Amino acid sequence: MSEMRYGYVGKIARINLTTSTVEMISTFDYVPEYIGGRLVCNKIFWDNVKPGTGALDPENMLIYMTGATTATGIPTGGRSVFTGISPNSFPEQYVWSGMGGWLGAELKFAGFDGFIIEGKAEKHTYIYIEDGKVELLPADDLWGLMVHPTQKKLEEKHGKDVKSMVIGPAGENLMRNATVTTSNDSVAAKGGFGAVFGSKNLKAITVRGHGVVRPYDIDKLFELRMKMANPTMRPCPVVREATHGMDGNMIPVEGGWLRGQVACSHGCNQHCNRLMMDMKSAFSDERINQVEKCVGIFAYGYQEDCSWSPIQNFETERNHFLPCKMLSMENPPPDFEDPYAPELFKQVRGDIVNFWKPDFDKGSVMMDMCNQYGIDKWDVIVWFMTWLSMCKQEGLLEDMDFGMEVDVENEEFVKYFLDMITYRKGKYGPIFAEGMARAIRTLGKEKFGDSIYHGRYSQMINKPLDLPVSLETAWGHSFHWQGRGFEGSIYKAGWVAHSLELMTSTRDIMTIAHFHDDYENFLKYRDDPYHSRELVDAVIFNENKAELKDSVTTCEWQSPDIYWPDMEAQMYEAATGIPTTQEDLDFASERSRLIFRAILIRNFGRTREMEVNAVFPALTIPDTFGEVATWEEWNDLVDLYYEVKDWDKETGWPTREVYEKYGLKYIADELEALGKLPQ
Amino acid sequence: MEKNDPRTYGKHIVQYPMDYSLCAGCTTCEIVCTLTHDGLVSPSYNRIFVDRGTRSMVHHILSCQHCSDHPCYNACPKKDKAMCIDENNIVYVNEDECVGCGLCQKACVFEPSRINMVKSADKKQRKAKKCDMCRTRPEGPACVQWCPVRCIGLSTDPLPWEVESK
Numbered sequence: 001m002s003e004m005r006y007g008y009v010g011k012i013a014r015i016n017l018t019t020s021t022v023e024m025i026s027t028f029d030y031v032p033e034y035i036g037g038r039l040v041c042n043k044i045f046w047d048n049v050k051p052g053t054g055a056l057d058p059e060n061m062l063i064y065m066t067g068a069t070t071a072t073g074i075p076t077g078g079r080s081v082f083t084g085i086s087p088n089s090f091p092e093q094y095v096w097s098g099m100g101g102w103l104g105a106e107l108k109f110a111g112f113d114g115f116i117i118e119g120k121a122e123k124h125t126y127i128y129i130e131d132g133k134v135e136l137l138p139a140d141d142l143w144g145l146m147v148h149p150t151q152k153k154l155e156e157k158h159g160k161d162v163k164s165m166v167i168g169p170a171g172e173n174l175m176r177n178a179t180v181t182t183s184n185d186s187v188a189a190k191g192g193f194g195a196v197f198g199s200k201n202l203k204a205i206t207v208r209g210h211g212v213v214r215p216y217d218i219d220k221l222f223e224l225r226m227k228m229a230n231p232t233m234r235p236c237p238v239v240r241e242a243t244h245g246m247d248g249n250m251i252p253v254e255g256g257w258l259r260g261q262v263a264c265s266h267g268c269n270q271h272c273n274r275l276m277m278d279m280k281s282a283f284s285d286e287r288i289n290q291v292e293k294c295v296g297i298f299a300y301g302y303q304e305d306c307s308w309s310p311i312q313n314f315e316t317e318r319n320h321f322l323p324c325k326m327l328s329m330e331n332p333p334p335d336f337e338d339p340y341a342p343e344l345f346k347q348v349r350g351d352i353v354n355f356w357k358p359d360f361d362k363g364s365v366m367m368d369m370c371n372q373y374g375i376d377k378w379d380v381i382v383w384f385m386t387w388l389s390m391c392k393q394e395g396l397l398e399d400m401d402f403g404m405e406v407d408v409e410n411e412e413f414v415k416y417f418l419d420m421i422t423y424r425k426g427k428y429g430p431i432f433a434e435g436m437a438r439a440i441r442t443l444g445k446e447k448f449g450d451s452i453y454h455g456r457y458s459q460m461i462n463k464p465l466d467l468p469v470s471l472e473t474a475w476g477h478s479f480h481w482q483g484r485g486f487e488g489s490i491y492k493a494g495w496v497a498h499s500l501e502l503m504t505s506t507r508d509i510m511t512i513a514h515f516h517d518d519y520e521n522f523l524k525y526r527d528d529p530y531h532s533r534e535l536v537d538a539v540i541f542n543e544n545k546a547e548l549k550d551s552v553t554t555c556e557w558q559s560p561d562i563y564w565p566d567m568e569a570q571m572y573e574a575a576t577g578i579p580t581t582q583e584d585l586d587f588a589s590e591r592s593r594l595i596f597r598a599i600l601i602r603n604f605g606r607t608r609e610m611e612v613n614a615v616f617p618a619l620t621i622p623d624t625f626g627e628v629a630t631w632e633e634w635n636d637l638v639d640l641y642y643e644v645k646d647w648d649k650e651t652g653w654p655t656r657e658v659y660e661k662y663g664l665k666y667i668a669d670e671l672e673a674l675g676k677l678p679q
Numbered sequence: 680m681e682k683n684d685p686r687t688y689g690k691h692i693v694q695y696p697m698d699y700s701l702c703a704g705c706t707t708c709e710i711v712c713t714l715t716h717d718g719l720v721s722p723s724y725n726r727i728f729v730d731r732g733t734r735s736m737v738h739h740i741l742s743c744q745h746c747s748d749h750p751c752y753n754a755c756p757k758k759d760k761a762m763c764i765d766e767n768n769i770v771y772v773n774e775d776e777c778v779g780c781g782l783c784q785k786a787c788v789f790e791p792s793r794i795n796m797v798k799s800a801d802k803k804q805r806k807a808k809k810c811d812m813c814r815t816r817p818e819g820p821a822c823v824q825w826c827p828v829r830c831i832g833l834s835t836d837p838l839p840w841e842v843e844s845k
Binding site: 073106148151152183209210211213215225234236237261267269291 | 695697698699700701703704705706707710711714718719720721722723724730731733734735736737798825827828829830
């Protein structure tokens with residue numbers, strides 16, 4: 001396939017930091033069979049990383065890939081993906097983490113479709129890539145700098161046009177939820193790969209390219225630019241908003257605040273990211289701009305959880321819109337001639353939780369510290385701070401001396417706490433730097449994880465509901481559209497579907513696999529999602545689409561469009577010129593998920609027992625309507641899912657026949673030798 | 680060049696103030712420029728530039744201002760063959776004749792220069808890339824047509840950040 005010249009640029013750099021060597025691998029060893037992005041990462045990881053490797057071991061590989069659409073001008077193609085063993089996952093497992101910005105495109109202009117990082121540099125190092133060359137350079141003058149000063153210094157060294165991904169102090173200090181940050185506040189966050197950078201003595205990767213990327217079908221490309229997510233093609237001014245927040249967290253802002261809308265990545269036709277301009281900084285009197293996405297809104301005030309409407313997951317052809325329209329507030333008006341419209345737009349109010357009162361400046365400071373230290377905002381807002389709030393209100397912290405009174409409504413305490421955990425200060429800094437899942441177990445899970453917070457109140461059934469002080473769901477991550485905890489107000493069928501997706505995964509799946517289905521389909525399993533083939537099929541559809549988003553590449557906020565099922569195939573074909581059907585991509589994503597499954601089975605001991613038990617406990621906490629899953633219901637659903645996937649119900653392992661159907665005999669052989677094929 | 684320089688400009692691409700529309704940083708203008716002219720995407724080929732605010736997320740659009748006295752044209756050793764002026768006074772590059780000497784790029788009065796140069800080991804591939812207002816395109820400049828937020832348009836007036844000393 002080396003004659004192929006469209007979409008891809010042809011090389012992957014394998015960079016060994018221990019030996020300071022770089023091996024050039026042909027992209028065409030993997031594509032088009034493995035499409036690109038995460039599908040290629042999975043294959044590389046399977047082939048190269050042995051069981052027993054830890055996240056912070058030199059042998060852990062960080063694999064970064066773009067897709068065939070990256071840098072072509074096909075919208076959302078600017079997204080890219082990292083994979084590797086995650087220090088933030090509990091237990092450590094293989095995860096993925098998406099990233100926006102301009103670096104993926106720049107890497108292709110520099111002649112690379114991706115890179116692999118392995119080993120550990122002897123000294124603090126950064127990688128400089130320019131037009132086919134890869135250099136390892138000393139990072140002594142960068143080490144210790146926060147994220148933005150690091151980016152700035154790299155621009156001073158190599159020119160303003162370079163694109164960088166960097167870590168801040170959190171990554172250097174091996175904080176398990178440290179980010180890798182590129183431009184536009186875009187981060188690879190949930191994997192905690194910033195700590196993997198730190199463990200390898202790697203501060204940054206800086207790229208400059210002057211080369212060429214050729215899409216195959218430019219007419220089709222322009223057609224996609226006008227069709228994908230129906231861009232408004234109208235001016236989008238900076239506006240002064242009088243209030244901030246949503247639902248019960250909305251507050252007036254004195255003098256107002258400036259809101260703009262910006263794109264997250266190269267070549268997109270949308271501007272989903274909300275730019276908050278002229279905001280308070282944590283570190284100086286200088287005002288700053290920062291991006292707010294869904295979770296960021298709650299940094300400013302969290303008295304009430306997020307509300308939800310069925311249209312966010314269940315759609316009709318007459319009423320559906322993509323998530324990219326939400327933060328830009330460009331949702332199309334509801335079509336009330338649709339008989340389902342009243343149901344689709346019926347609001348489910350979030351629970352009252354009273355974690356902290358709105359404080360505009362404090363929220364901005366919290367966001368700025370996460371950006372500059374390089375910490376996953378999600379873990380800070382949804383987990384660290386909510387835990388502190390709930391534990392304080394329940395009197396659980398009385399024997400703990402943090403060195404300052406715990407008060408999440410106090411801006412100074414927020415700064416103190418984030419500084420303490422980032423730099424591993426005092427008695428508790430090192431404990432919380434390990435992430436909440438591990439910290440809770442160190443402190444004692446029964447008291448500090450499972451104690452009930454009594455401040456939750458359902459506005460849907462008008463009564464108090466139990467909520468543990470730790471919003472932990474599974475795999476070391478916190479709740480996300482799962483019926484309880486953060487963004488908990490969602491119908492049972494929605495949280496059951498999300499929980500099933502989470503079960504076969506290794507991290508919060510919601511950055512790539514929000515569940516979408518047709519509303520009439522939803523009506524079939526609304527009352528009993530546990531015994532519905534339709535729900536299982538929809539879960540598999542969403543799982544496969546998630547795989548493609550990180551591989552073609554496209555974006556969670558534009559895909560899937562359930563009424564345009566072959567959108568990704570059209571994107572891929574326009575980029576590469578390779579005739580592609582949705583069936584082709586479905587086959588590729590099923591194969592990729594099998595490799596992912598095989599990695600979990602071989603390297604991390606994944607079994608049915610492990611994944612069922614990881615997810616189920618969280619489902620026994622009442623949802624906003626007071627409903628829970630029973631052990632029998634959950635296991636019935638797991639049985640049905642395994643049956644449809646043709647996996648062994650006892651072990652959760654795919655059969656040889658399944659592997660061979662997808663051309664993975666070599667994986668079946670290896671697993672059989674390890675005793676990890678079903679008998 | 681001073682801010683009160685008497686230089687005048689032909690019609691050129693301008694970025695509107697952010698209270699009309701904020702550049703989203705999507706770089707669509709750069710991309711469609713090279714797709715339309717060259718059938719590819721490359722930072723060496725685009726004739727319009729997004730000066731990216733990596734951290735501020737406020738971006739400036741830079742392109743040729745079509746100076747009435749066209750110093751780039753004057754500097755070209757193959758003027759009227761490589762660097763040409765059409766019937767509407769648009770200065771454009773005839774790439775078949777361009778030898779990639781870079782003199783036009785150096786002669787541009789703006790910083791950074793609004794003329795791009797293709798960087799290639801093959802000297803024959805080195806060409807000047809300069810905004811020609813998509814002069815043969817019936818729809819007009821592709822960057823204006825495809826900007827998703829309509830933050831750029833056409834004017835003969837320079838904007839403040841475009842008038843900087845070199």
